[in-house]
Amino acid sequence: MRTAIHLTFGALALAGLTACGSGAAPAPASSSGPAAPGKIAVAANDTECKVAASEVAAGTTTFAITNGGSKVTEFYVYAPGDRVMAEVENIVPGLTRELIAELPAGAYETACKPGMVGKGIRNPLKVTGEHKKLTADAKLAEAVASYKRYVKSQTDTLLVKTQEFVDAVKAGKIEEAKALYPVSRTYWERIEPVAEIFGDLDPAIDGREADLAEGDEWTGFHKIEKDLWIHKDVSKSGPMADKLIADVKTIVDKANAAELTPLHLANGAKELLDEVATGKITGEEDIWSHTDLWDFAANLQGSKAAVQSLRPVLEERAPDLVKTLDEKFAAAEAALEVHRKGDGWQLHNELSKAELKSLSDAINALGEPISKIAPVVAK
Amino acid sequence: MSKATEPERPAGGAEPKATEPEAGEGRRMSRRGLFGLGAAGAAVVGAGAVAARSLLDEPPVAHASSASDPYPFYGQHQAGIVTPAQDRLHFVAFDVTTEKRAELVDLLQEWSAAAARLTQGKEAGSYGAVGGAPEAAPDDTGEALGLPASGLTLTIGFGPSLFDDRFGLAAKRPAALADLPKFPGEQLIPEISGGDICVQACAHDPQVAVHAIRNLARIGFGRVSVRWSQLGFGRTSSTSRAQTTPRNLMGFKDGTNNLKLEDADLLREQLWANAQDGSAWMAGGTYMVTRKIRMMIETWDRTSLLEQEQIIGRDKGEGAPLGKKREFDTLDFTAKTSDGQPVIAADAHVRLAHPSFHGNAHLLRRGYNFVDGSDGLGRLDAGLFFIAYQRDPRKQFVSVQMSLAKTDPLNEYIKHVSSGLFAVPPGVRDAGDYWGRTLFD
Numbered sequence: 001m002r003t004a005i006h007l008t009f010g011a012l013a014l015a016g017l018t019a020c021g022s023g024a025a026p027a028p029a030s031s032s033g034p035a036a037p038g039k040i041a042v043a044a045n046d047t048e049c050k051v052a053a054s055e056v057a058a059g060t061t062t063f064a065i066t067n068g069g070s071k072v073t074e075f076y077v078y079a080p081g082d083r084v085m086a087e088v089e090n091i092v093p094g095l096t097r098e099l100i101a102e103l104p105a106g107a108y109e110t111a112c113k114p115g116m117v118g119k120g121i122r123n124p125l126k127v128t129g130e131h132k133k134l135t136a137d138a139k140l141a142e143a144v145a146s147y148k149r150y151v152k153s154q155t156d157t158l159l160v161k162t163q164e165f166v167d168a169v170k171a172g173k174i175e176e177a178k179a180l181y182p183v184s185r186t187y188w189e190r191i192e193p194v195a196e197i198f199g200d201l202d203p204a205i206d207g208r209e210a211d212l213a214e215g216d217e218w219t220g221f222h223k224i225e226k227d228l229w230i231h232k233d234v235s236k237s238g239p240m241a242d243k244l245i246a247d248v249k250t251i252v253d254k255a256n257a258a259e260l261t262p263l264h265l266a267n268g269a270k271e272l273l274d275e276v277a278t279g280k281i282t283g284e285e286d287i288w289s290h291t292d293l294w295d296f297a298a299n300l301q302g303s304k305a306a307v308q309s310l311r312p313v314l315e316e317r318a319p320d321l322v323k324t325l326d327e328k329f330a331a332a333e334a335a336l337e338v339h340r341k342g343d344g345w346q347l348h349n350e351l352s353k354a355e356l357k358s359l360s361d362a363i364n365a366l367g368e369p370i371s372k373i374a375p376v377v378a379k
Numbered sequence: 380m381s382k383a384t385e386p387e388r389p390a391g392g393a394e395p396k397a398t399e400p401e402a403g404e405g406r407r408m409s410r411r412g413l414f415g416l417g418a419a420g421a422a423v424v425g426a427g428a429v430a431a432r433s434l435l436d437e438p439p440v441a442h443a444s445s446a447s448d449p450y451p452f453y454g455q456h457q458a459g460i461v462t463p464a465q466d467r468l469h470f471v472a473f474d475v476t477t478e479k480r481a482e483l484v485d486l487l488q489e490w491s492a493a494a495a496r497l498t499q500g501k502e503a504g505s506y507g508a509v510g511g512a513p514e515a516a517p518d519d520t521g522e523a524l525g526l527p528a529s530g531l532t533l534t535i536g537f538g539p540s541l542f543d544d545r546f547g548l549a550a551k552r553p554a555a556l557a558d559l560p561k562f563p564g565e566q567l568i569p570e571i572s573g574g575d576i577c578v579q580a581c582a583h584d585p586q587v588a589v590h591a592i593r594n595l596a597r598i599g600f601g602r603v604s605v606r607w608s609q610l611g612f613g614r615t616s617s618t619s620r621a622q623t624t625p626r627n628l629m630g631f632k633d634g635t636n637n638l639k640l641e642d643a644d645l646l647r648e649q650l651w652a653n654a655q656d657g658s659a660w661m662a663g664g665t666y667m668v669t670r671k672i673r674m675m676i677e678t679w680d681r682t683s684l685l686e687q688e689q690i691i692g693r694d695k696g697e698g699a700p701l702g703k704k705r706e707f708d709t710l711d712f713t714a715k716t717s718d719g720q721p722v723i724a725a726d727a728h729v730r731l732a733h734p735s736f737h738g739n740a741h742l743l744r745r746g747y748n749f750v751d752g753s754d755g756l757g758r759l760d761a762g763l764f765f766i767a768y769q770r771d772p773r774k775q776f777v778s779v780q781m782s783l784a785k786t787d788p789l790n791e792y793i794k795h796v797s798s799g800l801f802a803v804p805p806g807v808r809d810a811g812d813y814w815g816r817t818l819f820d
Contacts, residue, residue: 263514266514328601331601353570357604361476361600361601361604364600364601364604365476365600365601365602366601367600368597368600368601369601371515371516372515372516374514374515374516375511375512375514375515377514378512378514
């Protein structure tokens, strides 16, 4: 059964939020005052998001989210501007998943997202207590930590979705595998700059046939893509599927252990847009499935997540740049949004040249200000 | 790759004016190491700060003393019109993508500052290709490092599509900027026609022309989008008597009878718009028509010399009118052969295009050859990127082209595939002024 996943930008909107989200959200079932030490229960279903506390002490907080609904859900902790402090995705009905969040004092919002779409059901979360004012270095360190939390959340789901994809391939369920292909790649494409740190693994997972040199072995997503769409036969794809999930597991471990720097974030944000400009707009990434817009959306989201992590630093050092980035991200998202179709996107070969040009213009417009982040961070 | 030797400056010709008065770095300025803003890169202040210094009395520049020197950017008229045609072209047309008038004005100011720098052989931005922070993308793309100004001129124009309701310019659209009619036989490709704004970059070095357009396009991302662009080589017109007449890809001298910068009275009458023409903001400006004309050169090359010369109306070697000896001999349309036929055929290209048949309408042509590789059918994708400046396209280009399109036997060998029409505003007076200020004030 295919899980419907909408890749919404609302989840990552940079635009500043008003203090409280959805007025329709039920009042949190919680006492006032800081919660007792231990886990904070979150009872989620298709229409509600009951967080057992609305105020916690600065430091480490663990949430235990139980999905009592019928739709797959996600749980987020947002700082102002919808900066993701922590998130856990893919909480299937009946499951309880834990989320550990490091939160300095401040005003936050929690959100459950039944169906994994939209802004979610929001509740305010106040964090009180001592926390030292961050030095510039500490702010940068926090930016990196914030981005690493994002990478963690993405890699968790990447493993789950790639496993589902691999299982479908091995079971010979071609239609199911085709549906899962762009979905599993979404989590990959969001964090690809981190993956690229690890040399040979990236091409092993994501190499295209066109990239091969004489005598190279071809493995990964795109080889299976060709089996699914061109050969229409996955009876011999099992070993390739096994290798894919093994490689993904290896890279996930490495990615979460990677020492990242603020410059990695800044350059990663730029590289993701470069990926869009050179591979996705041209349709060269997914030449058989034509699912390039899934990758496009994921690259854009990943780029935004990296920029968001740096936002507190950028707001202090280059407020005008933040304003420009907000504008240009919104414009790029709007240009892409036009092509949403059902749970996903239009296929690349359904877009006219004029439509592709408008996407290209939006990415160029965003790419220039994004290239100005690195020197600001490096100051 | 110059086809012509450096011409002698005619006796009594205007003294070349090679450098900006304020740009004290002297001639042969290299782009390296000029990190100071200088006058050209000074922050452009808003409208109303235009200095009173009049440039109306500046003599026209006959030609720079060498192909590496700069031409002044500031002046009553934009450079790149009567400037002796340089050998290379990179022409670009943009669509404006921003919906905010203020952003468009900001862009024109940024562009003007960059153009003032680039034309003087400096880098596009104040840090340059290698002078900024190592973590930053350089504010100049770098491929012109170490190259001289190379006679670079940058000329801006505004297309009819800019004069809609997006920026409140509808009422400012000049009458002379009327959409061109459909000409018989044209096969225009919309994707490479039109545009809200154009910039013509001409230089003696193609790398310098491309560098300029590339940096302007980059500055424009998010506000404008490149609609189409065209490279050209081998100027196909002379715009000064100091220049020899070049040849187009048909092998014929092109532009013998062109308007020249020395023709002061004709330029006033035929080239420059003035306030009495109906659009005060265009005073000192002019109108540009571009046509990309694909030549079927393979069939042309199989055509006899006799037929080629009869189609054009001039001899191929010298460029003299048929029946005459020298290139600049007067065209005589009444001359008859011994058997009573006109020496210059009734439908010869030079006759159909001659001012005497169009109410004395002249054009200042400034076209370039192009070869865009090959067309996949074993033929060169080649021809003429025609550019013409005039005071009123309705009376000038349209009149000439209509008669050519209807009866020119040359049509068997050419095809118009793109078209552009632009109002070219007056020159930028100084660092406090900007491209198109009179339109947006």
